[in-house]
Amino acid sequence: MEIQFSETDGTQTGSVAALEALLKKVRHPFAPGDAVGIKLHWGERGNESFLEPVYARTIVSWLASLEARPFVFDTTVLYSGGRRLGKDSLETAARHGYTAEYLGCPLVIADGMDGRDVIDIPAGYKHFATVQVASLLQSTPGFFIFSHFKGHLASGYGGAVKNLSMGFASRAQKQRMHADVRPTLKPGKCTRCGVCVQVCPSKAAAMTPGEPPRYDLKRCIGCAQCIAACPETALKIQWNASPEMFQEKLVETAAAVWSQIRHRSVLVNALIKVSAECDCLPGKAKIIAPDFGFLAGASPLALDEACVRFLGADTITAAHPGLAWQRQSTYAREIGFIT
Ligand code: SF4
Ligand code: SF4
Structure with a gap:
């Protein structure tokens, strides 16, 4: 072609x-x-x-x-x-x-x-x-x-x-295209800066003071914004499917x-x-x-x-x-x- x-x-x-x-x-x-x-x-x-x-x-x-x-x-x-x-x-x-x-x-x-x-x-x-x-x-x-x-x-x-x-x-x-993307945390790299919580559009990411972030995978829409925005590359994609x-x-x-x-x-x-x-x-x-x-x-x-x-x-x-x-x-x- x-x-x-x-x-x-x-x-x-x-x-x-x-x-x-x-x-x-x-x-x-x-x-x-x-x-x-x-x-x-x-x-x-x-x-x-x-x-x-x-x-x-x-x-x-x-x-x-x-x-x-x-x-x-x-x-x-x-x-x-x-x-x-x-x-x-x-x-x-x-x-x-x-x-x-x-x-x-x-x-x-x-x-x-x-x-x-x-x-x-x-x-x-x-x-x-x-x-x-x-x-x-x-x-x-x-x-x-x-x-x-x-x-x-x-x-x-x-x-x-x-x-x-x-x-x-x-x-x-x-x-629908992002439905299989979920974040998973590499705890040793996380500085608890809170950026992932700030950027999450579905309130799936949350933090309590002094604790690492948690991700409610039922609420997560798979937009990958937290993974992309993490300044420490402490998040990677966990695929729900292949x-x-x-x-x-x-x-x-x-x-x-x-x-x-x-x-x-x-x-x-x-x-x-x-x-x-x-x-x-x-x-x-x-x-x-x-x-x-x-x-x-x-x-x-x-x-x-x-x-x-x-x-x-x-x-x-x-x-x-x-x-x-x-x-x-x-x-x-x-x-x-x-x-
Ligand atoms: S953005 Fe990254 S370093 Fe900051 S709290 Fe979230 S996972 Fe941890
Ligand atoms: S992938 Fe999107 S919806 Fe899911 S936790 Fe990260 S920012 Fe929130």
């Missing part, structure tokens, strides 16, 4: 030039007058490795040159922080420079400001018969899926497949979304600022690879696999040792989600 690549010299100016060069040769389905939603991640509040808005602005300019009507969007998330509701998420976007004034187009919360503007679409796979996603999926003529390729604590890496999946999913669907199941659910949701939008979409992955963890986490994640540039392709799986080849599988394994992250690829093939 053909992948187009545009190399950066590693500077921001060079990366913008690389993206512009890629856009000049990318095939697209957009007609003048089409509203085109640019799906991207503007970073959790406090995250420092998200993609700067200059790349989104470059895409907006390109779409405007096609006489399309671009807008930028994301969905609400499960956990507490800066993106749980639409209002918070737009504030976080603005802090990161994603404003309508700068981008030259509106910003939209695709599942509504309260996260309730959702629809069910068919899936027909072993985990999900249907998946629930932002209603905007149905009403928008075109999509530009702009994915920041980087590491991820539960799936090894996140790219186009994850952006289509978690990125379009309603909060309920996000919860660790691969999260990836399978991720892939099924992406496949269902892609089946609805593939003929009206463009896919571009950014292989710059490649951090060990995803942009959902606050703080500065370790950068695990040099900046390569931007890739375009017709298949989300092929695009992500091309990014894996650039990085080298060992780089992902080193960032997330012991995680069978290859399940995204093998399961996508098993269910025929390859184009």
Whole structure:
């Protein structure tokens, strides 16, 4: 499957030039007058490795040159922080420079400001018969899926497949995908700082003074926010089921979304600022690879696999040792989600 690549010299100016060069040769389905939603991640509040808005602005300019009507969007998330509701998420976007004034187009919360503007679409796979996603999926003529390729604590890496999946999913669907993740404490590492309790959206994490935190696994919704936020890495994932199941659910949701939008979409992955963890986490994640540039392709799986080849599988394994992250690829093939 053909992948187009545009190399950066590693500077921001060079990366913008690389993206512009890629856009000049990318095939697209957009007609003048089409509203085109640019799906991207503007970073959790406090995250420092998200993609700067200059790349989104470059895409907006390109779409405007096609006489399309671009807008930028994301969905609400499960956990507490800066993106749980639409209002918070737009504030976080603005802090990161994603404003309508700068981008030259509106910003939209695709599942509504309260996260309730959702629809069910068919899936027909072993985990999900249907998946629930932002209603905007149905009403928008075109999509530009702009994915920041980087590491991820539960799936090894996140790219186009994850952006289509978690990125379009309603909060309920996000919860269904996370349902098998639970925290487990390595007591010797815990400093009893209380961060895990502060970030827990379901009050499943609790502490009494002088005691280590406890986690009520019946209340836990598996959002993994405590695991991600712990400054001492004192929490690790305890899987309720096989660790691969999260990836399978991720892939099924992406496949269902892609089946609805593939003929009206463009896919571009950014292989710059490649951090060990995803942009959902606050703080500065370790950068695990040099900046390569931007890739375009017709298949989300092929695009992500091309990014894996650039990085080298060992780089992902080193960032997330012991995680069978290859399940995204093998399961996508098993269910025929390859184009
Ligand atoms: S965030 Fe980590 S170190 Fe702090 S109390 Fe929770 S488990 Fe312990
Ligand atoms: S205890 Fe469960 S619900 Fe609370 S932050 Fe951790 S994973 Fe999320």
